[in-house]
Amino acid sequence: MKSSWKQIYPWIKTAVLNLDSVESLLCQVVEKMAATFDVECLLWIGMEQGSADALRVYGTPQAVQKCAANLGFASCPICHTAHNEGEFTHPTVHLFRPRSLPAWLLDQQNSPHLKQLDNGDLVVPVTSRGTSPAAEPKGMASVANSLQFVLQLSRSLVKVPIANLAAQSPGQALPHSPFLPFSNSPIHGWTLEEIESVEVICSQIGLAYSALYWRQRLEQSRQQAALIGRISHLLNSTLNPDEIVGRIVAELGYGLQCDRSILVNLSQQPVNILAVWDHPERQLVPLNDRQVNQGDWQNVVDLFKHGGASYLQIGSSEPDPDPLQNWLAAMGILSVLLVPLFIQEEFFGTVALLSYQRDRVYLLDELQTVRQVADQAAIALTNAQHYQSLWLKKEVLLRQNSTLKQEALRDELTQLMNRRSLERELEQLSTKAVWTIQPIFSVIVCDIDYFKLVNDAHGHLIGDEVLQNLAQRLQSQLRWGTPAYRYGGEEFVVILTETALSQATDVANRLRHVVRSTPVQTKIGLVEVTASFGVAQQDVMNDQSAWDVLQRADRALYEAKRQGRDQVQALNPSA
The missing domain is CATH 3.30.450 (Beta-Lactamase)
Structure with a gap:
């Protein structure tokens, strides 16, 4: 030819x-x-x-x-x-x-x-x-x-x-x-x-x-500028922290056209994936925490912590792969871009863009965009801490206002906050975006000893008087702004924010003494009452939510009952 x-x-x-x-x-x-x-x-x-x-x-x-x-x-x-x-x-x-x-x-x-x-x-x-x-x-x-x-x-x-x-x-x-x-x-x-x-x-x-x-390149630059603009707008929105972090990861993944975009918290063990976005046209194996091992990421953590790199592009097909590259290969990931994320100058984790279909290499302006987005994500997480603090302060102010809405969140008999209100606070404390960066909190669960005998011997009206009296005693011993909740029946819950286990145990002992120190005055005379207490502290490594902390406090309460009642038992975070 x-x-x-x-x-x-x-x-x-x-x-x-x-x-x-x-x-x-x-x-x-x-x-x-x-x-x-x-x-x-x-x-x-x-x-x-x-x-x-x-x-x-x-x-x-x-x-x-x-x-x-x-x-x-x-x-x-x-x-x-x-x-x-x-x-x-x-x-x-x-x-x-x-x-x-x-x-x-x-x-x-x-x-x-x-x-x-x-x-x-x-x-x-x-x-x-x-x-x-x-x-x-x-x-x-x-x-x-x-x-x-x-x-x-x-x-x-x-x-x-x-x-x-x-x-x-x-x-x-x-x-x-x-x-x-x-x-x-x-x-x-x-x-x-x-x-x-x-x-x-x-x-x-x-x-x-x-x-x-x-x-x-001109079109990519335009799209990247629009991406940064949308994320900046997100930071000024009224969305909650989990929604903001999720949207940031989605915007980044869509804007850079990767197969999967994730935000990984590497500051605690085990590794915690805070947000995941998957390309809508990809059929990818779901990620979950069980597939992410802290040891696999250790080399990356050490490198970023010591300022050894501002980003990493890692492929799975290297001649001498490290544990992270083996994990990538096992997950079918051909390459990943990792950009570190720092909160108030402390290393927190990484934004990761995963490529499953080809070995992706990012251009310089794309890397700059990802770094800007990582900075915005750090701002979002910092704001989430403030959001958490402001939410708690707002709840305190709302509880002081006798509105119909707040009446619906109070227990009619004891005037403590009710179970619905407790669930709202547990849900707020469980916000994934701030779970590992919020101050440690503890939970106290209290149960009146032999309360069924009080009801059987004196009737439910006397039992209600005992509940009302103990509720007042418990609330009076707590610091301003810390509510006690009626969890159900004769069981009460106290959430102590910014409080470690040892301090929470001291508070529980003070509450136990105030319950047993003076008999309850009722229509039929004095009724002696004691209570048992279980205490647990948030464990960011093993607890997935505030409900896990409550359940461990419940187990501690059961142990206090088993060992004779009228005492405080605390479970260490690892228990």
């Missing part, structure tokens, strides 16, 4: 208008070059980003296999579906990252030029402009001709003439190309006409790539 740029030029003209991404262009470049020149083709791109992780390669199947035999894969190839278009039949294109780089590619980064390798492959660099570096003003050549990508074309050398660029007939000029070397080296397996066609095609592809690349 006589190859000519005229066969491929009409496609280049329409590519900028019709294609939706740079990736689509690169895939089709490989397809068109392979079909037009009857070659196996590799396209190397990402060198200009200055990071080995950014390098990726598109190629036809046979060329990819050859590359794998020489260099190995850092990530498994992703297959792009083959298709037919017009007169061309396009082979399947694979995308992969090589484990190592060929020496000739490093040479192309320093000095882009057309070159034939020892194995016969033709190396064609594509730069941002189609003029010779030698013709550029001093100091401007590297800018004007920055390397965009490199084509590696491989074909059989049988029955193909030799294009000796320095041995042309008299009067025949060399093709004007920024790629051709000024040497006497012949190009084996390629005609002069084909070399000229390659030069024209690559020049036009470079322009098409630049137009698509900057159009795509």
Whole structure:
């Protein structure tokens, strides 16, 4: 087949208008070059980003296999579906990252030029402009001709003439190309006409790539600016902390188009995933805390805590994987971007963008966006602490106002806060966004000893008098703003915010003494009463919510009853 740029030029003209991404262009470049020149083709791109992780390669199947035999894969190839278009039949294109780089590619980064390798492959660099570096003003050549990508074309050398660029007939000029070397080296397996066609095609592809690349970057910048704006608006909204954190993670995942976005609390054991967003078009295995091990993240924690990195891009297919990379591989995750999150200069955790379908490498402006979002998430969590404090103060003020709403939250008999009010506070203390960063709280559960005997001996009216009297005694011994709750029957609950177990135990002992110190005056005379108490402190490592703390306080109360009543029992956080 006589190859000519005229066969491929009409496609280049329409590519900028019709294609939706740079990736689509690169895939089709490989397809068109392979079909037009009857070659196996590799396209190397990402060198200009200055990071080995950014390098990726598109190629036809046979060329990819050859590359794998020489260099190995850092990530498994992703297959792009083959298709037919017009007169061309396009082979399947694979995308992969090589484990190592060929020496000739490093040479192309320093000095882009057309070159034939020892194995016969033709190396064609594509730069941002189609003029010779030698013709550029001093100091401007590297800018004007920055390397965009490199084509590696491989074909059989049988029955193909030799294009000796320095041995042309008299009067025949060399093709004007920024790629051709000024040497006497012949190009084996390629005609002069084909070399000229390659030069024209690559020049036009470079322009098409630049137009698509900057159009795509402009749109990405616009979307990222809109993303930061939406998240800033979230911080000023009236949503509760869990909703805000969840929305931030969702906005980030959608804006950066990853497969899954999560916010992980690494400040405590075990690791706690505060929020998860999954791409709506992906069918992903659900994440839960059981799949996340603190030890897997230890290297990351140490690195971020000591300021060793401002972000990490980690792949699962490394030659010597650490525990986190093994976890990624087990979960089917090809790569992850981790950005640390600090609250009031203390390391808290990380924002993680997970990629399941391809080994994703993020651009510099995308990394800057993620870092800004991480800072906003830290602000949201700091605000959540303030929100928690303000909510509790608001509850205190509301309890002082005798409104109909508050009457509905009080126990009619004892005038303590009722079970519904207790559930509201437990739910507030269980807010996931602040669970590990709020001050430690403790729960006291109180139960009147042998209260059934009081009811059986004296009747329920006397029993009600005893309940009312004890309720007043309990409330009178608590600090201002700390309510006692009637949990049910003869059982009461006290929640002590910003209070550790030892202090809460002292409070419980004070309450026990005030209950037993003076008999209750009733219509039938004095009734002696004692009570048993159970105390538990929030355990951020093992408790999932404030309900868990209440249940442990209940177990402590049962132990106090079992050991003879009229006493205080406390369960340590690990119990």
